[in-house]
Amino acid sequence: MKLLEQIFEIANKNPDLIVLAEREQKFTYRQLFVAVSEISKQIKERTLVNRPILIFGKNDFISLAAMLAANLTGHAYIPVDAHTPFERTEMINSAAKPAVVITTVKLSEDFSALFTDRISVNLNTLSLDEKLPELDFSQAVSGTDSNYIIYTSGTTGVPKGVEVSHDNLVTFTNWMNNDFNKIENNQILSQALYSFDLSIFSLYPSLTTGGTLVSLSRDETTNFKLLFERLNSTVINTWISTPSFVDICLLDPSFTEKEHPNLVQFIFCGEELTKKTAEKLLTAFPSATIYNTYGPTEATGAISSIKVTEKLLTENDRLPIGFAKSGVELKIMDGEIIIIGDSVAKGYFENPEKTAQAFFTVDGKPAYHTGDAGSLTDEGMLRYQGRIDFQVKFNGFRIELQDIEANIQNLKDIEKSVVLPKTNDQHKVTALIAYLESDKTFADRAEERAFTKQLKAELSKTIMDYMMPTKFIYLKKFPLNQNGKVDRKALAQKERGDN
Numbered sequence: 001m002k003l004l005e006q007i008f009e010i011a012n013k014n015p016d017l018i019v020l021a022e023r024e025q026k027f028t029y030r031q032l033f034v035a036v037s038e039i040s041k042q043i044k045e046r047t048l049v050n051r052p053i054l055i056f057g058k059n060d061f062i063s064l065a066a067m068l069a070a071n072l073t074g075h076a077y078i079p080v081d082a083h084t085p086f087e088r089t090e091m092i093n094s095a096a097k098p099a100v101v102i103t104t105v106k107l108s109e110d111f112s113a114l115f116t117d118r119i120s121v122n123l124n125t126l127s128l129d130e131k132l133p134e135l136d137f138s139q140a141v142s143g144t145d146s147n148y149i150i151y152t153s154g155t156t157g158v159p160k161g162v163e164v165s166h167d168n169l170v171t172f173t174n175w176m177n178n179d180f181n182k183i184e185n186n187q188i189l190s191q192a193l194y195s196f197d198l199s200i201f202s203l204y205p206s207l208t209t210g211g212t213l214v215s216l217s218r219d220e221t222t223n224f225k226l227l228f229e230r231l232n233s234t235v236i237n238t239w240i241s242t243p244s245f246v247d248i249c250l251l252d253p254s255f256t257e258k259e260h261p262n263l264v265q266f267i268f269c270g271e272e273l274t275k276k277t278a279e280k281l282l283t284a285f286p287s288a289t290i291y292n293t294y295g296p297t298e299a300t301g302a303i304s305s306i307k308v309t310e311k312l313l314t315e316n317d318r319l320p321i322g323f324a325k326s327g328v329e330l331k332i333m334d335g336e337i338i339i340i341g342d343s344v345a346k347g348y349f350e351n352p353e354k355t356a357q358a359f360f361t362v363d364g365k366p367a368y369h370t371g372d373a374g375s376l377t378d379e380g381m382l383r384y385q386g387r388i389d390f391q392v393k394f395n396g397f398r399i400e401l402q403d404i405e406a407n408i409q410n411l412k413d414i415e416k417s418v419v420l421p422k423t424n425d426q427h428k429v430t431a432l433i434a435y436l437e438s439d440k441t442f443a444d445r446a447e448e449r450a451f452t453k454q455l456k457a458e459l460s461k462t463i464m465d466y467m468m469p470t471k472f473i474y475l476k477k478f479p480l481n482q483n484g485k486v487d488r489k490a491l492a493q494k495e496r497g498d499n
């Protein structure tokens with residue numbers, strides 16, 4: 001059965017169930033399909049080429065309806081967040097050449113000029129009071145059709161669009177629905193931008209099981225006061241976010257099991273879950289189940305998971321990233337994690353060159369080079385050792401920067417750490433700069449130096465001397481990117497500003 005039909009079945013059985021709750025307004029499954037039907041009519045009024053539809057909007061009901069309407073009419077959708085810088089949006093738009101753009105927000109002049117051919121939808125133009133419409137799913141995406149294309153941040157050059165099929169998404173959704181805690185009327189946090197593939201952890205498992213998406217707006221995720229007002233007035237059962245986002249929430253004393261007795265499950269992905277974050281979370285929510293999951297956008301959300309228990313924390317210096325989901329096989333080739341099986345995406349949209357560099361086949365099955373270093377235990381448990389592109393040569397030694405980070409993070413008074421290489425104009429690494437997130441305040445430079453000296457002494461017990469960072473920079477809070485991950489590029493700029 002197509003995913004859309006599965007969601008429609010829920011609407012048929014229980015039309016008045018809340019599908020998505022924004023701060024000001026709640027929407028039902030019936031209203032979702034009324035909106036999907038109306039938007040799909042507007043798509044069908046145009047004779048469109050068989051290309052994806054770009055959805056320019058926010059994390060909200062109307063953008064979700066537009067994405068599903070694209071799928072209903074047989075088009076893949078490309079979610080682009082309305083806060084994406086103009087240049088990047090322009091790059092995505094010209095790489096994707098969408099059949100049409102659907103905008104769900106008010107556009108500024110430059111964006112208006114960029115999206116000349118567009119369908120503008122907003123809540124005021126839809127009459128959501130209608131009854132559940134009859135829908136024809138015959139054209140809806142299915143099988144190997146592309147369901148969505150998510151553009152990665154593209155560290156260099158033109159962003160790459162990861163093309164994920166309907167069946168890739170089905171296998172991910174089934175895994176989420178079966179291998180994690182089943183919760184009746186699950187209220188699932190929907191915080192990640194739709195343009196970041198962490199959002200599919202919330203969207204499809206919730207929609208296919210009759211859950212409610214507790215949708216946080218950008219205002220709420222970026223404003224502490226609004227965030228806690230919302231969190232403290234809403235029931236959430238399943239928490240989905242990057243570890244960095246929960247770190248922010250843990251700063252508030254109200255973020256505890258006592259205040260949130262219904263919050264029973266935490267699922268993390270997107271970046272390393274440190275032992276410190278996991279320990280703090282287990283202290284705040286002793287009865288909750290915490291999962292660490294791992295995967296790149298190119299393998300549809302996530303492909304491995306593990307329950308984080310006290311035992312796992314005591315037995316490991318760095319948290320493992322778990323066991324493969326069914327349908328996926330893991331291999332380590334030359335130290336790199338290779339993902340094989342039904343979660344591997346179709347490739348980079350209309351980019352055969354980049355696709356051939358990263359996607360291949362193993363025994364006839366689709367495979368993907370993750371660019372992550374890792375190892376597998378005999379039982380099939382995967383360990384993450386950092387990004388291969390974060391490996392540097394320093395003074396002739398090969399160094400894994402994230403290995404240093406993991407060791408620093410285990411030290412007292414340090415919340416988080418990022419180690420970045422400093423290079424000269426010949427791209428040669430001349431120094432290793434350690435950024436440390438810490439609550440510590442120093443009266444003067446001398447006190448800071450003394451602390452660093454002590455820290456280095458501790459660190460030298462666990463890392464080789466050639467791995468010792470050259471400089472230590474203390475920050476109260478690390479900058480995060482729009483996906484809620486630690487923003488390494490912004491950190492690197494801090495060093496430049498510092499000197």
Ligand SMILES: Nc1ncnc2c1ncn2[C@@H]1O[C@H](COP(=O)(O)OP(=O)(O)OP(=O)(O)O)[C@@H](O)[C@H]1O
Nearest residue numbers: 152153154269270271272273293294295296297384
């Ligand atoms: N549980 C985890 N532990 C450690 N690292 C993780 C975990 N989950 C994801 N990652 C890291 O995040 C990467 C996938 O992230 P994503 O697909 O969002 O792309 P990105 O490489 O971070 O960003 P972009 O490609 O957009 O620049 C993985 O390859 C891995 O390096």
